[in-house]
Amino acid sequence: MAKYLLLVLGAVLVNNFVLSRFLGICPFLGVSKQLSTALGMSGAVIFVMTLGSGVTWGIQHAILDPLGVGYLQTLVFILIIAAFVQFVELVLKKSAPTLHKALGIFLPLITTNCAVLGVAVLNIQLKLNLLESMLFGFGGAAGFGLALVIFAGIREKLDRANPPRPFQGTALALVTAGLLSLAFMGFANLVKS
Amino acid sequence: MKTIKAPFKLPNTLHLHYHKEATAALALEVMPAPAVVQIPMSQHLGAPSRPIVARGDSVGLGQPIAEPVGAVSAWAHASVSGVVKSIGEGLSTSGRPTTFIELENDGLDRPGSTLQPRPDWASADGKSLIPLIAAAGIVGMGGAGFPTHIKISPPAGRIIDTLIVNGAECEPFLTADQRLMMEKADLIWNGIQILRHILGGPRIRVAIEDDKPEAIRAMEKAMARADGDVEIVSLPAAYPMGAEKQLILSVLGREIPSGGLPADVGALVENVATCAAVYEAIVLGQPVTQRVVTVTGPLIRRPANILARIGTTLADLIAFCGGLTGQSGKLICGGPMMGVAQIGADVPMGKTTSGLLALPRESVRLFDSMPCISCNRCVRACPMSLLPCTITSAVEADQLETVEALHTLDCIECGCCSYVCPSRRPMVQLMRQGKARVQLARRQKQEQEKAKGKQG
Amino acid sequence: MLNTLLVPVLVIGLAGFLCGLLLAIAARFLHVFEDPRIEKVTSLLPGANCGGCGYAGCADYARAIVEKGAPPNLCRPCSAAGARDIAALLGVEAKAAEKMVALVLCNGGDVRSRRSFLYNGLAECVSADMLSGGGKTCRYGCLGYGNCARVCPVGAIQTGAHNLAVVDPGRCISCGLCVKACPRNLIRLVPASHSVHILCRNRDRGVMTRKACDVGCIACQKCVKAATGQGLHMEGNLAVVDYTLPLSPELVGVCPQKTIHQRPAGPLP
Numbered sequence: 070m071a072k073y074l075l076l077v078l079g080a081v082l083v084n085n086f087v088l089s090r091f092l093g094i095c096p097f098l099g100v101s102k103q104l105s106t107a108l109g110m111s112g113a114v115i116f117v118m119t120l121g122s123g124v125t126w127g128i129q130h131a132i133l134d135p136l137g138v139g140y141l142q143t144l145v146f147i148l149i150i151a152a153f154v155q156f157v158e159l160v161l162k163k164s165a166p167t168l169h170k171a172l173g174i175f176l177p178l179i180t181t182n183c184a185v186l187g188v189a190v191l192n193i194q195l196k197l198n199l200l201e202s203m204l205f206g207f208g209g210a211a212g213f214g215l216a217l218v219i220f221a222g223i224r225e226k227l228d229r230a231n232p233p234r235p236f237q238g239t240a241l242a243l244v245t246a247g248l249l250s251l252a253f254m255g256f257a258n259l260v261k262s
Numbered sequence: 263m264k265t266i267k268a269p270f271k272l273p274n275t276l277h278l279h280y281h282k283e284a285t286a287a288l289a290l291e292v293m294p295a296p297a298v299v300q301i302p303m304s305q306h307l308g309a310p311s312r313p314i315v316a317r318g319d320s321v322g323l324g325q326p327i328a329e330p331v332g333a334v335s336a337w338a339h340a341s342v343s344g345v346v347k348s349i350g351e352g353l354s355t356s357g358r359p360t361t362f363i364e365l366e367n368d369g370l371d372r373p374g375s376t377l378q379p380r381p382d383w384a385s386a387d388g389k390s391l392i393p394l395i396a397a398a399g400i401v402g403m404g405g406a407g408f409p410t411h412i413k414i415s416p417p418a419g420r421i422i423d424t425l426i427v428n429g430a431e432c433e434p435f436l437t438a439d440q441r442l443m444m445e446k447a448d449l450i451w452n453g454i455q456i457l458r459h460i461l462g463g464p465r466i467r468v469a470i471e472d473d474k475p476e477a478i479r480a481m482e483k484a485m486a487r488a489d490g491d492v493e494i495v496s497l498p499a500a501y502p503m504g505a506e507k508q509l510i511l512s513v514l515g516r517e518i519p520s521g522g523l524p525a526d527v528g529a530l531v532e533n534v535a536t537c538a539a540v541y542e543a544i545v546l547g548q549p550v551t552q553r554v555v556t557v558t559g560p561l562i563r564r565p566a567n568i569l570a571r572i573g574t575t576l577a578d579l580i581a582f583c584g585g586l587t588g589q590s591g592k593l594i595c596g597g598p599m600m601g602v603a604q605i606g607a608d609v610p611m612g613k614t615t616s617g618l619l620a621l622p623r624e625s626v627r628l629f630d631s632m633p634c635i636s637c638n639r640c641v642r643a644c645p646m647s648l649l650p651c652t653i654t655s656a657v658e659a660d661q662l663e664t665v666e667a668l669h670t671l672d673c674i675e676c677g678c679c680s681y682v683c684p685s686r687r688p689m690v691q692l693m694r695q696g697k698a699r700v701q702l703a704r705r706q707k708q709e710q711e712k713a714k715g716k717q718g
Numbered sequence: 719m720l721n722t723l724l725v726p727v728l729v730i731g732l733a734g735f736l737c738g739l740l741l742a743i744a745a746r747f748l749h750v751f752e753d754p755r756i757e758k759v760t761s762l763l764p765g766a767n768c769g770g771c772g773y774a775g776c777a778d779y780a781r782a783i784v785e786k787g788a789p790p791n792l793c794r795p796c797s798a799a800g801a802r803d804i805a806a807l808l809g810v811e812a813k814a815a816e817k818m819v820a821l822v823l824c825n826g827g828d829v830r831s832r833r834s835f836l837y838n839g840l841a842e843c844v845s846a847d848m849l850s851g852g853g854k855t856c857r858y859g860c861l862g863y864g865n866c867a868r869v870c871p872v873g874a875i876q877t878g879a880h881n882l883a884v885v886d887p888g889r890c891i892s893c894g895l896c897v898k899a900c901p902r903n904l905i906r907l908v909p910a911s912h913s914v915h916i917l918c919r920n921r922d923r924g925v926m927t928r929k930a931c932d933v934g935c936i937a938c939q940k941c942v943k944a945a946t947g948q949g950l951h952m953e954g955n956l957a958v959v960d961y962t963l964p965l966s967p968e969l970v971g972v973c974p975q976k977t978i979h980q981r982p983a984g985p986l987p
Contacts (some may be wrong), residue, residue: 152737163748229655231633357850605850
């Protein structure tokens with residue numbers, strides 16, 4: 070049990086996908102202007118990454134490895150994830166329109182999110198089993214969500230500040246992201262890797 | 263009857279230099295009615311009154327000349343007898359445009375009041391006295407100007423258990439209420455008794471700041487043989503002790519919920535001058551035609567507490583006090599914390615004008631406001647426990663949702679945040695702008711919903 | 719050799735085919751009908767999302783046009799041709815909307831209009847207006863703190879050196895945001911083809927107006943008398959242009975206060 074907890078905690082805090090592995094920077098900067106959209110995006114990412122980990126783990130172990138074409142994982146995973154996200158969007162639109170309205174606009178963004186591909190590839194590299202893969206996917210996504218929500222909160226506050234002109238906008242956002250990344254380094258020895 | 267110390271402590275207050283020594287010892291002077299008075303149509307909160315006299319009409323002292331419009335409004339009365347010279351427009355002491363009725367004084371003070379005196383009020387039904395108070399045009403004379411007849415008719419289901427009489431007068435420089443309590447304590451006490459009768463016998467708490475011991479002694483003397491649950495509460499002298507919500511918190515320990523009214527916690531606050539006006543209206547049949555004004559400041563030759571007619575221009579008040587001793591820098595109606603700077607002295611005073619403060623040019627400094635440095639001094643100074651620094655930044659950054667979420671509408675505009683801000687930011691002005699915009703957004707939303715409801 | 723080449727090709731090919739098939743089936747069974755015209759109309763709109771049409775952005779307006787039959791000519795940034803294209807697409811007749819531009823109905827900058835006191839507060843129109851008019855003697859005139867310029871999405875409004883807002887008609891997309899931003903209701907949308915304007919909103923008597931401003935309307939009524947039958951009438955102490963009727967440019971010379979102005983007519987750049 071402690072092993073699983075450490076796996077999740079490690080993915081959330083120590084090896085945070087955004088702040089320490091630098092994956093998924095593009096939605097991290099793109100959808101962090103408002104706390105409410107950041108929360109929506111986090112929800113969508115947690116959903117897709119957890120299930121995505123499971124699906125890609127299955128593909129790797131059921132198809133790629135027996136055929137000896139493990140090197141194709143990047144290509145195949147992109148294909149699978151893109152199709153999977155599209156499928157989820159269709160299902161949501163049909164069965165849960167309200168949820169689709171809340172998460173729907175973020176789903177296409179996730180198709181090209183490198184964090185999703187990253188977690189799939191890492192699962193294989195770290196030789197995790199199915200349950201561990203899905204937990205790792207969930208942890209990674211939760212870490213992404215945490216970073217996104219914290220960052221959105223800071224940016225909302227930054228909008229009220231009056232920074233010098235050259236710093237306004239993306240410049241200050243990047244500086245802040247760097248500081249946030251430094252802050253998360255404080256968790257470095259929390260979990261022995 | 264006994265005098266007690268304020269039982270509850272306020273979270274945040276300022277200790278200001280009160281500057282009251284110039285006029286605190288000066289007896290009330292009656293100012294002769296000026297040759298011309300201008301009665302403003304908005305001397306109260308709510309819709310401006312509508313004139314019911316025309317140019318050339320002859321009016322008597324105390325004759326009603328403007329009627330209330332809508333639910334929250336008040337009557338206005340002629341403060342001299344004479345002829346209606348004109349009905350025009352101009353700026354009121356609050357800096358907003360309003361209509362004026364200009365009266366030419368014939369010097370006779372011919373009575374024209376239509377009020378029926380009720381010296382037998384004690385045997386009358388309390389509710390039957392409320393229309394009399396409305397007809398006398400009585401509004402909250404502490405400064406807010408909320409029509410008193412509405413205030414003393416609490417909404418259904420709300421019971422007023424305590425009437426707090428506000429004699430705190432925490433604004434620096436002003437001594438109008440203090441002198442009134444010292445000289446007309448009996449009048450005030452009689453007015454309080456009438457209000458108590460109307461409200462069905464609530465507890466009475468007369469709240470006075472402890473830096474006015476003479477006022478406390480005068481009220482103690484007047485109320486020595488008072489019956490019922492009556493106490494004088496001696497408050498610590500601190501700003502803004504005299505604000506309605508702060509007073510209720512300090513005397514009763516009850517906090518008014520956000521967006522609520524004093525009636526929600528069973529309390530009612532009336533200024534001492536309002537109580538005196540109630541007595542004059544009910545017992546003497548006199549509507550509000552005059553009030554006490556403190557004319558003071560380093561620039562006034564002979565500072566004084568004046569009993570002046572409503573509609574007297576600030577210039578006349580200054581002339582009565584011997585004029586100015588130098589070049590004027592700023593003329594403020596009210597006190598320095600919440601008063602409004604005037605654009606000239608030809609503005610007439612209204613029922614809520616409690617003071618006139620003239621400051622010399624040397625003491626008025628211009629300054630550039632700098633960005634907020636997040637020092638949090640305003641947060642520690644805010645008596646309503648708001649976050650003025652965050653709210654004002656959000657107003658500047660156009661984040662209306664944040665502004666609304668931070669309870670900006672609860673701001674009482676006391677000026678503590680502006681006073682302590684080391685960056686000299688115009689905090690109160692930003693708060694007022696935020697309040698105005700939140701209210702505008704709410705109105706627009708309501709109208710949209712109404713329009714949608716009609717469509718659907 | 720063959721296997722090393724064939725297997726990956728087959729795997730990728732099959733995976734792609736299966737995914738495609740799955741999505742195709744899903745799209746068929748889970749389809750939610752949406753009018754394809756909405757997308758076409760959206761692409762014809764400018765995409766500025768200014769909200770000038772009264773809807774929340776271009777996509778919302780497109781949906782309203784297709785589904786609720788909203789008129790296709792509400793989009794002011796669209797050219798008349800744009801509205802025609804949309805109308806043609808939907809097969810309805812487009813009523814040509816005349817190109818409108820915003821106009822500040824005040825010409826009293828600090829050179830011509832007086833200030834009565836030194837205002838040391840927020841440089842912002844709403845606050846200044848609440849505080850005795852921010853020093854401007856005229857209680858109707860432009861305060862010049864630029865609330866309109868700040869909301870203009872295309873930067874068509876300048877407040878300039880004399881603290882007077884001026885709209886560049888060439889850049890104005892007539893979204894109407896400045897009209898709402900002005901606390902003194904000085905800005906109005908007028909037909910771009912109309913070239914003669916009365917640049918004043920002061921409703922005080924002539925004596926008062928003269929005290930406040932050199933170019934205010936003093937209600938002498940010379941223009942109204944000279945322009946009988948044209949789009950000009952008095953509203954109290956103010957001459958007002960009726961933009962539905964034409965107005966002769968000769969009136970510019972009639973006004974003793976130079977309140978009447980002519981703006982270059984003709985097609986706008």
